[in-house]
Amino acid sequence: MNTISETKELTQTGEEEFSPAQWSAIDAIIERHKFKPGSLIPVLEEIQETVGYIPTCIQERAALGLIVPLSEVHGVVTFYHFFTTTPRGRHTIRCCLGTACYVRGGQGNLNEVIEELHISPGDTTADRRFSLETVRCLGACGLAPVMMVDEDTHRQVKSSKVQEIIKDYD
Numbered sequence: 001m002n003t004i005s006e007t008k009e010l011t012q013t014g015e016e017e018f019s020p021a022q023w024s025a026i027d028a029i030i031e032r033h034k035f036k037p038g039s040l041i042p043v044l045e046e047i048q049e050t051v052g053y054i055p056t057c058i059q060e061r062a063a064l065g066l067i068v069p070l071s072e073v074h075g076v077v078t079f080y081h082f083f084t085t086t087p088r089g090r091h092t093i094r095c096c097l098g099t100a101c102y103v104r105g106g107q108g109n110l111n112e113v114i115e116e117l118h119i120s121p122g123d124t125t126a127d128r129r130f131s132l133e134t135v136r137c138l139g140a141c142g143l144a145p146v147m148m149v150d151e152d153t154h155r156q157v158k159s160s161k162v163q164e165i166i167k168d169y170d
């Protein structure tokens with residue numbers, strides 16, 4: 001059985017992305033939940049809340065610390081959409097491509113965001129200002145096309161207004 005200190009030596013990939021204080025916080029979360037059945041998802045949630053994302057090095061640490069196969073940790077991280085393996089931007093843009101939004105110009109709005117930020121859906125800008133996602137419906141079809149930035153819903157968005165919307169988020 002590996003202890004947390006042993007797992008530190010085993011875990012190398014991407015370790016330098018996190019500070020010693022962040023690794024201590026991650027280890028504390030794992031230790032707190034160790035030996036508790038069904039603790040994998042709560043542990044990963046808590047780690048993501050603490051450091052923002054769950055790259056391979058953290059998946060390895062969790063697997064070794066909780067004594068579960070790495071494949072199981074990886075499976076959970078990739079199955080649930082709320083887990084992310086890459087750093088997130090300070091703001092998340094969600095462009096709706098559901099039918100109502102699509103036929104009213106949603107794709108054009110998405111293209112405008114892509115052109116403005118030089119990223120594709122699923123990516124984050126190099127300065128970590130924005131992450132970009134597409135969604136299939138935001139439940140506001142009557143206001144299509146809809147685009148969300150964080151919790152703000154922008155309605156009946158014209159592609160000519162996209163740049164203006166984005167610039168309001170630092």
Ligand code: FES
Pocket residue numbers: 096097098099100101102136137138139140141142144145146
């Ligand atoms: S299709 Fe876009 S909000 Fe429903």
